[in-house]
Each structure stands twice: as structure tokens, then as C-alpha cells.
Amino acid sequence: MKSNKFTSKFIILIFLFSILAVILWNSDLAHNTVARIQWTQKKKEFKSDEISKVSFYTGGLNGREIEFIGKDKDNFMLTLSNSTFYKSNWQGMLDDSISIEITYSNSSKRYFEYCGGDIFQLSYNGSMFSIRNKNLEEILSKYIETT
Known part of the structure; x- marks a missing residue:
């Protein structure tokens, strides 16, 4: 009889632990930890010397493509790599953003989004997350406001 009591308590405990694990895994806490x-x-990818240019389209009727090359590109990439993690976007993308294209020397391209304010959205290994950088926002706003 004691064996049945112990077994039932053990099964209930395992069940509750499983539910807790599922709740934690599907929480912002778990996704933020992985995304961070x-x-x-x-x-580390942004500190590479293999980046040939950074460009974005300002959008709108009078939109134009802006390219950062040379020292402007190096400054932009250094500022980007110094950004701080903001949050995981595991529940969906942020809308109304400007796509920024990073072109590498081997012609491969990577993209990330400027979402307004000091928020930028990236993806890595299938996960999406946001970063913050006030200095990066200031660099981009010079070009966006003048168009």
C-alpha cells in the first residue's frame, strides 16, 4: 500500500515538474536567455574585416539608397557591435522597419531591421531578437530625416 502512495506522489511530482518546464520554456525568460x-x-560576425559595405533604402516617394563604405562603414559596424541586447522577438516580427543590408567580400549578404527609436531587429539561427543602440539611431536618423 505504501508503494502505491509513493508511486502516485512521484507521478504527480513528475507531472507538475513537466508542466513547470513547459511554462518556463515558453516564457520570455527562456527565449531572452537563448537570444542573449x-x-x-x-x-562577432559584425567585427569581421570581410564586410565590404553597409546599405539601406530610406523609403518613401523620394527615397534613396544610402551606402556606408570605408571609415563610415567601419564606424557603423563598430557601433552596431557595441549594441546591447533588448529582448527576444519569439512571438513575431516588429513591423514598419527599414531593412539594412550588410554585404561581405564574398558577395554574401545579411540583413537586419531598423524599427525606429533605438530598436533594431536581427535574426540568428532562426531566432529573432531586438537590440538597442542610441548612437546607431543617431547615425541613421541623419540620412532618414534629410530625404
Whole structure:
């Protein structure tokens, strides 16, 4: 009889632990932890000397493509790599953003989004997350406001 009591308590305990694990895994806490690690890995990609240019389209009727090359590109990439992690976007993308294209020397391209304010959205290994950088916003706003 004691064996049945112990077994039923053990099963209930395992069940409750499983529910707790599912809740935590589907929470912002878990996704933010994973995305923060991915941002640490992703920012190493931006310190590469293999980046040939950074460009974006300002949008609108009189929109134009802006290219950063040389020192402007290096400054932009250094500022980007110094951004801080903001949050995971595991529930969906942020809308109304400007796409920024990073072109590497081997002609491959990577994209990330400027979402307004000091928020930027990136993806890495299938996960999406946001970063913040006031200095990066100031660099982009010079070009966006003048168009």
C-alpha cells in the first residue's frame, strides 16, 4: 500500500515538474536567455574585416539608397557591435522597419531591421531578437530625416 502512495506522489511530482518546464520554456525568460547568447555570437560576425559595405533604402516617394563604405562603414559596424541586447522577438516580427543590408567580400549578404527609436531587429539561427543602440539611431536618423 505504501508503494502505491509513493508511486502516485512521484507521478504527480513528475507531472507538475513537466508542466513547470513547459511554462518556463515558453516564457520570455527562456527565449531572452537563448537570444542573449545568440546576440553574443552574432556580434562577432559584425567585427569581421570581410564586410565590404553597409546599405539601406530610406523609403518613401523620394527615397534613396544610402551606402556606408570605408571609415563610415567601419564606424557603423563598430557601433552596431557595441549594441546591447533588448529582448527576444519569439512571438513575431516588429513591423514598419527599414531593412539594412550588410554585404561581405564574398558577395554574401545579411540583413537586419531598423524599427525606429533605438530598436533594431536581427535574426540568428532562426531566432529573432531586438537590440538597442542610441548612437546607431543617431547615425541613421541623419540620412532618414534629410530625404
